[in-house]
Amino acid sequence: MTVRSESPRQTNLLSVWRKSSLSFFSLVFWFAAALVPARGESTKPLSPDQAFILSVARLGQGDIQLLWKIAPRVYLYREQFKATANNGAAVPFTLPKGETKDDPYFGPSEIFHNQVEMLIDAAHATPLESVQVTYQGCAELGICYPPIEKRIDLKKLSVSDVEVAELSNVTAPSVISASSDRAGRQSKDAPLFDGAILPVLATFFGLGLLLAFTPCIFPMVPILSGILVRSGYTSLGRSLSISLIYVLAMATAYATLGVAAAWSGQNLQIVLQAPISLAAIGVVFATLALSMFGFFKLPSLAITSRFAGTPKKTGTVAAAAVLGFGATLVVSPCITPPLAAALLYVAQSGDLSRGAAALFALGFGMGAPLLAFGLLGPGFLPRSGAWLTRINHLFGFVFLAMALWTISRILPVWLVWCAATVLLTGLGLYGLVALNMLPHCGVKKRQRIVVGLALTVWLAGTIALPGLVIRVFMPGSSLDAGHYDQTVVNTSEQFDDVLLAARSSQRLILVVFSAEWCVECKIIDRNVFNTREVQRRLQGIKVVHADMTRPTKDNSALMKRFDVIGPPTIFFLDAKTGQEIPGSRSIGAVNAETFIARVPEASPS
Amino acid sequence: MITTSRLLRFILTLAFMLGATQLLFAQEQPGFTSEQILNDPNDFVGGNPRGNLTIAVFSDYNCPYCKKAKVELDKVVAEDGQIRVVYKEWPVLSEASAVGSKVALAAKYQGKYKQAHDAMMAIPGGKITAQQMIESVRAAGLDMERLDRDLREHDKDITAILRNIYAQGNFMGFQSTPSYIIGRFRVSTALDYKTFKKAIADARKMQTENSR
Numbered sequence: 001m002t003v004r005s006e007s008p009r010q011t012n013l014l015s016v017w018r019k020s021s022l023s024f025f026s027l028v029f030w031f032a033a034a035l036v037p038a039r040g041e042s043t044k045p046l047s048p049d050q051a052f053i054l055s056v057a058r059l060g061q062g063d064i065q066l067l068w069k070i071a072p073r074v075y076l077y078r079e080q081f082k083a084t085a086n087n088g089a090a091v092p093f094t095l096p097k098g099e100t101k102d103d104p105y106f107g108p109s110e111i112f113h114n115q116v117e118m119l120i121d122a123a124h125a126t127p128l129e130s131v132q133v134t135y136q137g138c139a140e141l142g143i144c145y146p147p148i149e150k151r152i153d154l155k156k157l158s159v160s161d162v163e164v165a166e167l168s169n170v171t172a173p174s175v176i177s178a179s180s181d182r183a184g185r186q187s188k189d190a191p192l193f194d195g196a197i198l199p200v201l202a203t204f205f206g207l208g209l210l211l212a213f214t215p216c217i218f219p220m221v222p223i224l225s226g227i228l229v230r231s232g233y234t235s236l237g238r239s240l241s242i243s244l245i246y247v248l249a250m251a252t253a254y255a256t257l258g259v260a261a262a263w264s265g266q267n268l269q270i271v272l273q274a275p276i277s278l279a280a281i282g283v284v285f286a287t288l289a290l291s292m293f294g295f296f297k298l299p300s301l302a303i304t305s306r307f308a309g310t311p312k313k314t315g316t317v318a319a320a321a322v323l324g325f326g327a328t329l330v331v332s333p334c335i336t337p338p339l340a341a342a343l344l345y346v347a348q349s350g351d352l353s354r355g356a357a358a359l360f361a362l363g364f365g366m367g368a369p370l371l372a373f374g375l376l377g378p379g380f381l382p383r384s385g386a387w388l389t390r391i392n393h394l395f396g397f398v399f400l401a402m403a404l405w406t407i408s409r410i411l412p413v414w415l416v417w418c419a420a421t422v423l424l425t426g427l428g429l430y431g432l433v434a435l436n437m438l439p440h441c442g443v444k445k446r447q448r449i450v451v452g453l454a455l456t457v458w459l460a461g462t463i464a465l466p467g468l469v470i471r472v473f474m475p476g477s478s479l480d481a482g483h484y485d486q487t488v489v490n491t492s493e494q495f496d497d498v499l500l501a502a503r504s505s506q507r508l509i510l511v512v513f514s515a516e517w518c519v520e521c522k523i524i525d526r527n528v529f530n531t532r533e534v535q536r537r538l539q540g541i542k543v544v545h546a547d548m549t550r551p552t553k554d555n556s557a558l559m560k561r562f563d564v565i566g567p568p569t570i571f572f573l574d575a576k577t578g579q580e581i582p583g584s585r586s587i588g589a590v591n592a593e594t595f596i597a598r599v600p601e602a603s604p605s
Numbered sequence: 606m607i608t609t610s611r612l613l614r615f616i617l618t619l620a621f622m623l624g625a626t627q628l629l630f631a632q633e634q635p636g637f638t639s640e641q642i643l644n645d646p647n648d649f650v651g652g653n654p655r656g657n658l659t660i661a662v663f664s665d666y667n668c669p670y671c672k673k674a675k676v677e678l679d680k681v682v683a684e685d686g687q688i689r690v691v692y693k694e695w696p697v698l699s700e701a702s703a704v705g706s707k708v709a710l711a712a713k714y715q716g717k718y719k720q721a722h723d724a725m726m727a728i729p730g731g732k733i734t735a736q737q738m739i740e741s742v743r744a745a746g747l748d749m750e751r752l753d754r755d756l757r758e759h760d761k762d763i764t765a766i767l768r769n770i771y772a773q774g775n776f777m778g779f780q781s782t783p784s785y786i787i788g789r790f791r792v793s794t795a796l797d798y799k800t801f802k803k804a805i806a807d808a809r810k811m812q813t814e815n816s817r
Contacts, residue, residue: 107730142795146697167703168767
C-alpha cells in the first residue's frame with residue numbers, strides 16, 4: 001500500500017489544503033511545533049509558567065515568602081530578580097546565594113536551579129497592598145525566557161500575570177558619544193598606581209600636600225581654627241591631637257568617597273549636594289556660631305572647663321572628627337581629580353582597598369599643613385582674658401559665614417547677598433562695640449567710634465553692597481557672562497540638541513562640567529574663561545556647560561555618558577563625529593595657558 | 606500501513622482544521638501569512654537569497670544561546686549554499702537588546718546591517734549594555750555619524766518594524782529566544798550543527814512531499 005492510495009475523503013481534504021496552501025501556511029506553523037524533529041528527543045520547551053512555578057506564603061512574623069519551583073535543567077538569574085511597589089519604588093528583598101555559572105558564551109553569573117526563595121520582610125511588606133516581581137531565566141535546552149512579571153496580592157496572597165511591556169519604544173542613546181578614547185586615558189593614568197604600595201601612598205600624600213596650597217583646603221582652615229579656639233588652647237599636645245583627629249577624619253572622608261564611588265558608580269559628593277544635607281551642615285555651623293557668641297553652651301563644649309582649668313576631652317575630639325568628616329564630604333570642593341584617578345585604578349584592578357588607601361593618603365596630605373597650624377597656632381594666640389572672648393566671637397562670625405556659604409548653593413542669589421550684607425554689617429557693628437569696650441589704652445573714645453564706623457562702612461559698603469546691587473538689581477551685567485557662544489544643559493537630550501545644532505555650523509564643541517558648589521569651577525571661570533586670550537581662542541567654538549549643581553537622574557546619566565567623575569571636567573568634542581578629541585580632557589584645576597595649549601586645532605572636515 | 610508521508614499529511618490536515626477553529630476564536634490576534642513573515646521587505650535576508658529553503662531567525666542581543674547557535678547556523682548555511690536566512694530583530698530580554706536591534710535596523714540604511722548584527726552577536730554573554738553593543742558596531746567600521754542620524758530620523762519606521770516583528774513572534778506563539786522557522790517547522794530552542802542539519806533535511810523532505 002502506498003501513500004497515493006488514500007480514501008476519497010482524505011484526498012478531498014488534501015486537495016483543499018493544497019489549493020489554499022499559501023493563505024493557510026501560517027496556520028500550519030501553529031501546529032508544526034509538535035513536529036519539531038530537533039535533537040531526536042521529545043523535548044518540547046516548557047512555557048515560562050511551566051518552567052518557573054511561583055507560589056506565595058506569609059511566614060510567622062509576617063514576612064512574605066515567594067517560592068519558585070524551577071523545572072529540571074532550567075534556571076533563574078539571581079541578578080534579574082526585581083520587586084517593586086505599586087508606585088514603582090523598589091521593595092527590598094533577600095535571596096540566597098546562587099551557584100556560579102561561567103562559560104565563554106555567558107560570562108560569569110549567579111543562577112538558581114530547582115528552587116529559590118525570596119523573602120520580603122514584614123516591615124516592608126505590611127504597608128503594601130501588592131508587589132510586582134520580575135524574574136528571568138534560561139533553559140539548558142538552549143532557550144532564554146523574556147523577563148516575567150507577576151503581581152502578588154499581599155492580602156489574598158494570590159499571583160496574577162502582568163503584561164510585559166513591548167521594548168520597541170526604547171530610545172536609542174546617541175551612538176556618537178565620547179567613549180572611544182576611554183582606553184587611552186586609562187592607560188595614561190594608571191602608572192600612578194603601579195608598583196609597591198608605599199611609593200603609591202607617598203605619591204598621593206605628596207599630591208595632597210600640593211592640593212593643600214590650592215583653595216581646596218581653605219574652607220577647612222576656619223573650621224579647625226574654630227574648634228581649636230573653642231577647646232581653649234589648654235596645651236600644645238591637646239591642640240595637636242585635636243588637629244590630628246580632624247585631619248584623620250578628613251582623610252577617612254576621602255577614602256569613604258572613593259569606596260562609595262567604586263561601589264555605587266556615583267560620585268557621593270554630588271549626591272550630597274542635596275538641599276537637605278546642605279541645610280543640615282548649615283545648621284551645624286550656625287549652631288556652632290551661636291555657641292561661640294555664648295548664647296548657649298553646647299553640652300560638648302569645653303568653654304566652661306577652660307575656666308576651671310580642666311579640659312573636657314571627648315566633646316571637642318568628637319566635634320573635630322565629625323566636622324572633619326562632614327565638612328570634607330559636603331563643603332570641601334576639590335575631590336574630583338583624585339577621585340577620578342583612584343576610581344580608574346579601582347575599575348582596572350578591582351583593588352578597592354588600594355584605591356581607598358591612596359585616597360586616604362591624599363586626604364592626609366591635604367590635611368598635613370593643618371597639623372602645622374595646630375602646632376603653631378596656639379603659640380600666637382592669647383591664653384585667656386577678654387581677647388579670647390573676642391576671638392571666640394570672631395570665629396562665631398566665621399562659622400556664620402561658613403553656614404551662609406554652604407546654604408548659598410540652595411538659596412536665591414539675592415537672599416545670599418542680603419544675608420552677606422547683614423552679616424558683614426553685623427561684623428562691623430560688633431567691631432564698633434568691641435572697640436568701645438576695650439580697656440583704656442591711650443585711644444580716645446571718639447576715635448574708637450570713628451574707627452568702628454569706618455570698619456562697618458568698609459565691610460558692608462565696599463564688599464557686600466556692591467555685590468548685592470550688581471547681582472540683584474542689575475542682573476544684565478552679571479560678572480559671569482562670557483563673550484562666547486555658550487549653552488547650559490542639564491540632560492542628555494538637551495545635550496544632543498546642542499550637538500545636532502552645532503554640527504552644521506561649528507567644528508569644535510567645548511564641554512564644561514561644572515556646578516555652583518564647585519570652587520575650582522569658579523576659579524576656572526575667572527582665570528580661564530574670563531580672560532581675553534581664552535575668549536579669543538573660543539571664537540567659533542560652541543561651549544556647552546553641563547550643570548551638575550543639583551543631583552538628578554538626568555545629569556548623572558550625562559556624567560556616565562561622558563565618563564565624568566565630577567566637576568570640573570573639561571574636554572573638546574569634534575562637532576562632526578560627536579567624539580571626544582583625545583588628549584583634550586582636563587580634570588580639576590587648569591590655568592589659561594594649559595587650557596589654550598589643549599584647544600585642538602580645528603579638525604579636518 | 607502507515608508511512609511517514611501519510612502521517613504527515615494526516616497531521617497537516619488536522620492542522621488545517623485546528624487552524625480554522627483558531628481563526629474563529631482568536632480574531633483579536635493580528636494574522637500573518639507565511640508570505641508576510643518570510644518575505645517581509647523590512648527584514649534583512651542573508652545566506653543565499655534565492656535558496657530553496659527559508660530559515661527565519663528570531664533572536665535577541667542578550668541571549669547567549671542565540672549567539673552560540675548563530676555560529677553553528679552560519680556554518681551550516683555556508684556549507685549548504687541553498688538556504689535563505691531571514692533575520693528577525695526580536696528584542697524581548699532587555700532594554701539594551703532593543704537598543705541593539707534599533708542600531709542594527711538603522712545600520713541597514715548604510716547597507717551594513719550584517720556587519721552590525723554580526724558584531725553585536727559576537728559579544729559573548731547575556732548582560733551586554735547598550736554602550737557595549739554600540740562600541741562593537743563602531744569597531745565593525747560603521748559610519749557612526751550616519752548611524753546616529755538614521756537612528757533619529759527613522760526612529761518611527763524602525764519602531765514600527767520592531768513592533769511588527771514582535772507581533773509576528775506572538776502570532777507564532779514564540780515564548781523564548783532563540784526561535785526559528787525552518788521551512789515549515791517551528792523551532793523554539795537553540796540548535797547545534799547536527800540538529801540544524803537534521804531540521805533542514807526534514808524541512809526539505811516535507812517541502813518536496815508537499816509539492817509532489
